[in-house]
Amino acid sequence: MAKQRVLSGMQASGLLHLGNYHGALENWVRLQDDYECFFFVADWHALTTLFQDPGKIREHTREIVLDFLACGLDPERSAIFVQSEVLQHAELFTLLSMLTPVPWLERVPTYKDKQRDLATSGKDLSSFGFLGYPVLQAADISIYDANFVPVGEDQLPHLELTREIVRRFNFLYGDCLVEPKALLTRHKVLPGLDGRKMSKSYGNAVYLSDDDAAVRQKLMNAVTDPQRQRRKDPGRPEVCNVFAYHRLYAPAGRLSQIDDGCRRAELGCVDCKKELVETFFRAFGDIRARRRALAGDPGRVRQILDAGAARAREVAERTMIRVREAMKMGWRP
Numbered sequence: 001m002a003k004q005r006v007l008s009g010m011q012a013s014g015l016l017h018l019g020n021y022h023g024a025l026e027n028w029v030r031l032q033d034d035y036e037c038f039f040f041v042a043d044w045h046a047l048t049t050l051f052q053d054p055g056k057i058r059e060h061t062r063e064i065v066l067d068f069l070a071c072g073l074d075p076e077r078s079a080i081f082v083q084s085e086v087l088q089h090a091e092l093f094t095l096l097s098m099l100t101p102v103p104w105l106e107r108v109p110t111y112k113d114k115q116r117d118l119a120t121s122g123k124d125l126s127s128f129g130f131l132g133y134p135v136l137q138a139a140d141i142s143i144y145d146a147n148f149v150p151v152g153e154d155q156l157p158h159l160e161l162t163r164e165i166v167r168r169f170n171f172l173y174g175d176c177l178v179e180p181k182a183l184l185t186r187h188k189v190l191p192g193l194d195g196r197k198m199s200k201s202y203g204n205a206v207y208l209s210d211d212d213a214a215v216r217q218k219l220m221n222a223v224t225d226p227q228r229q230r231r232k233d234p235g236r237p238e239v240c241n242v243f244a245y246h247r248l249y250a251p252a253g254r255l256s257q258i259d260d261g262c263r264r265a266e267l268g269c270v271d272c273k274k275e276l277v278e279t280f281f282r283a284f285g286d287i288r289a290r291r292r293a294l295a296g297d298p299g300r301v302r303q304i305l306d307a308g309a310a311r312a313r314e315v316a317e318r319t320m321i322r323v324r325e326a327m328k329m330g331w332r333p
């Protein structure tokens with residue numbers, strides 16, 4: 001039996017951090033074992049917030065592709081590509097936009113939330129494209145007949161809207177598009193270095209593209225138990241961000257020792273952080289080495305993206321032939 005299809009994308013609005021790794025990428029890598037996968041960098045989506053600064057999008061796109069490959073997305077098994085290199089997404093976006101009621105878009109919680117959040121950033125979010133963001137996402141998904149879309153909780157409204165648009169399309173033009181399901185990712189939660197959600201806008205993130213010095217500096221400055229003022233004060237691992245990282249990266253058996261040492265004030269925060277730096281580099285050693293190698297071989301990366309886009313186009317064009325016919329586009333005698 002043919003494998004079911006999975007598709008997901010990462011917006012090129014910033015660099016990927018450890019939260020993106022544990023919240024998404026790590027899971028995508030596993031999905032490759034069981035599904036036919038399509039993974040892409042959504043550079044058009046990034047234009048909705050960065051149209052005044054498009055050079056950034058190209059930089060982010062390059063870094064994200066390196067992150068994808070270094071983390072284990074496998075071009076032998078999955079199509080890995082850049083959204084803007086598969087023009088069919090734009091065509092389907094245009095067609096879907098014709099049948100999508102504007103009130104559906106205005107009702108998407110991320111629409112007003114993001115406008116509010118970014119109001120102080122000097123970004124202009126009054127564009128038609130920003131309102132249409134979820135329609136482009138619906139096109140990204142349905143153009144591959146994707147059965148499953150691995151996403152975080154924040155993306156569920158976009159997935160629901162995709163399903164509504166697909167249903168409306170099928171009602172109007174006959175069964176044509178596949179209604180995708182969200183694959184909610186259960187993931188290990190990693191706070192930012194200051195305890196808030198890890199996010200580029202808070203400046204509390206460790207990026208997959210950070211070099212050794214940056215990682216060391218960030219981890220050594222992470223906020224620990226605020227009540228542990230002096231070395232001889234006992235600490236509370238359960239409120240400490242450094243401990244939250246140890247939970248993910250400490251070797252078996254070591255975590256309870258750290259917990260103990262902290263509570264008895266036998267382990268100092270500086271030593272505890274130094275240990276984290278070491279275990280982090282061990283956990284990400286292979287990923288970081290692969291990333292460095294690929295960064296030094298842009299020709300190889302370009303080749304992977306060419307092959308990914310070619311594969312994506314093949315599937316997308318097959319869907320578009322169906323869609324054009326369903327919507328009675330074109331004419332021939």
Ligand code: TRP
Pocket residue numbers: 007008009010011042045136137140141149151155158
């Ligand atoms: N909106 C998604 C995000 O910000 C990115 C994205 C664009 C996406 N197109 C997609 C995710 C299609 C899944 C499927 O994370």
Ligand code: SF4
Pocket residue numbers: 224225228235236237240241242243258261262263267268269270272273
């Ligand atoms: Fe956190 Fe480690 Fe300091 Fe305890 S010893 S407060 S776990 S950094």
